[in-house]
Amino acid sequence: MRPLPLWLLSLLLCGLGAAASSPDSSSQLSAPQNPKLHLYNDEQTLTWEPSPSSDDTRPVVYQVEYSYIDGSWYRLLRPNCTDITETKCDLTGGGRLKIFPHSFKVFLRVRAKRENLTSEWVRLEPFQHYENVTVGPPKNISVTPGKGSLIIHFSPPFDVFHGATFQYLVHYWEKSGTRQVEGPFKSNSIVLGNLKPFRVYCLQTEAQLILKNKNIQPHGLLSNVSCHETTADASTRLQQVTLIPLGIFTLLLVLTGACFILFLKYQSRVKYWFQAPPNIPEQIKEYLKDPDQFILEALDKDSSPKEDSWDSVSIISSPEKERDDVLHTP
Structure with missing residues (x-):
């Protein structure tokens, strides 16, 4: 084997050096950090922290791709998920048709891009909406007091499909009493009976997601506390x-x-x-009306002559005289 010419060897060495000094485009930009997926009711939101800052002042944009079980990656052709400067991608679809069916397993990845430079892809753990969602409390709750009961109406936290359904629990307690739980209920109209009349009861409602041929999902979030007074029956x-x-x-x-x-x-x-107070005699009243009048004259004037006057007094005989006459009789 003939040795390579010197000029050719020098050219090859220069090429290798240039290749070594020119890093791969995928490693020229720092990748996004700490990607997180927020699943609450119908909401699906992907967030991440921006790439570390550098001396390059050119704007950095982010790209999001998804994949199903087959392993093929597809770019999310949505205005808020393609070449965006925000560190947030809203995956929630509108209407009954969702971007990702709630019963499908989905893979996500995100990377940074600055003109012709890109970072490595950062992948998230696969998720299935029904399996990983946080279920909020029932919506549009209304409570009507009844005869020793409370009638509760509400709507589900979100619409479910593909074999998923909800069941509901009611947490209630008399004020300053022990908390009790009724349920589960399949209906979204519940009568909470056997309550004491004219008592104030507080309650919270809870929704649980049930998947077909699977266990019940963890407890959902409780609604706000509301208190109501029951009425009396006949x-x-x-x-x-x-x-x-x-x-x-x-x-x-x-x-x-x-x-x-x-x-x-x-x-x-x-x-x-309760005895009557003493009365002042009429003579005293007259005297008090006219103090110049002599009291004795007033008394004589008012006294009745029939009570204290006699025409004459005569003594006919006395027992002593008759006795003396009897003794001296010869």
Whole structure:
């Protein structure tokens, strides 16, 4: 084998050196960091942290691709996910047709790009919406107080398809009482019965996602606390109509008996308290009206002559005189 000419060897060495000094385009840009997928009800949002800053002032954009089980990658041709400067990609579709069917397993990856330079792809763990979603509380909750009950109406947290459904739990408690749980219920109209009338009950509702041929998903989020007062049924109202007058009559009877016993015990004092005040004689009243008039004259003037006057007094005989006459008779 003939040795290579010197000029050819030098050319090859220069080419290798140039290739070594020119890094691959995929490693010229730093990759995005900490990608996260947010799944809440119908929402699907991919977020990440930007690539580390460099001296290059040219703008950096990001690209998102997805794949199913077959392993082929497809670019998300959406305005908010293709060559974007934001570090967020909204994957939520509108209407009944979603970008990713909720029952499919989806793979995602994201990379940074600056003109003709790109970073390495950063891949996320595969997800299936129904398997990984956080279920929020039921929506449009309304509560109507009933006769010893609460009637609850609501709508599901989001629409489900492909063999998925919801079941519901109601957490309730009397104010300052112990929390209780009723359910699960399949309907979104629930009657919470056997409650005490005229009592205030607080409640929260919860939705659980059930997948076909699979276990129930973890508990969903609870709704806000709302408190409501129950009403009375017909029998309770009848009892109130009967018991209230009876209670008033009994109370009056007890008070009357107590007053009678006190009267007997303190009879003398009661008579003293209720006796009529002393009256001033009429003569004194006249004198007080005219102090210049002599009191004795006023008294004589008002006295009746029939009571203290006699025409004459005569003594016919006395027992002593008759006795003396008998003794001196010869």
